[in-house]
């Protein structure tokens with residue numbers, strides 16, 4: 001029996017969809033088993049096509065991106081109504097994603113920066129025609145509606161998506177691993193004592209030794225091991241794009257507490273090493289963090 005599926009795109013970069021398309025010929029193995037009811041990124045569907053479906057008539061709905069606009073939120077709610085199983089597909093959907101970093105500022109600060117302050121903008125004004133209203137903040141989609149499966153990654157690898165789709169088609173269980181990227185990494189490690197952090201353009205990363213041991217911020221120790229440690233394998237530090245392993249409630253807090261145990265630097269030196277600590281420690285999941293919920297730059301000025 002074919003499975004009726006829908007793919008919805010909220011505010012996002014389309015990278016998760018691209019990751020699925022990157023399956024190339026492997027996609028041909030699963031496509032005959034799928035009846036695609038909605039996938040506007042690839043096929044010319046309109047929102048009314050999705051809205052017109054009976055409730056729970058979609059076997060599996062995939063949601064990419066997070067809610068930055070009221071239209072996003074409407075689409076998310078329609079996907080929940082129409083889908084038996086709803087998958088948060090990618091770190092934007094699971095945690096708010098890169099656009100969640102905007103929660104550091106108020107909506108008026110963000111729109112000022114985008115529409116009024118750039119020197120290249122002529123006749124600055126807030127566009128009102130054919131533009132959906134913005135939401136005040138970005139929240140992880142599971143805070144808006146219940147989800148059945150979380151599939152993080154920025155983007156999830158093509159293999160992750162293929163495995164998830166296959167499991168959903170066959171009814172096999174699909175659980176996130178408990179391990180970290182470090183557990184998947186083959187580099188040799190020493191007892192860590194970090195006296196200085198370096199940016200990736202400073203010096204050359206030794207391809208055999210732990211990148212963090214060499215003073216480059218590699219977040220594999222606090223990041224779910226789901227990608228096969230693909231960045232360290234390519235001689236690049238892990239940026240934490242898959243978010244934390246199950247059970248870790250706040251990714252950045254986990255990173256900061258772990259670094260506190262291994263770094264031998266003065267607070268001022270650390271501050272200078274990370275001029276954008278939120279961007280460094282919460283690359284994809286600031287909207288899901290405790291910090292995002294308790295403060296904003298505007299609040300902290302009061």
Ligand code: SF4
Pocket residue numbers: 012013014015016017064065089090091092093097098153154155156
């Ligand atoms: S999770 Fe990453 S790849 Fe997927 S839509 Fe968001 S930003 Fe793009």
Ligand code: SF4
Pocket residue numbers: 181182183185186187189209210211212213218219220221229232237238
């Ligand atoms: S910190 Fe990075 S380089 Fe070091 S073991 Fe973990 S993933 Fe590998």
Ligand code: SF4
Pocket residue numbers: 154181223224227228229230231232237238239240241242243
């Ligand atoms: S190694 Fe880290 S940054 Fe690279 S894909 Fe995996 S989780 Fe993302």
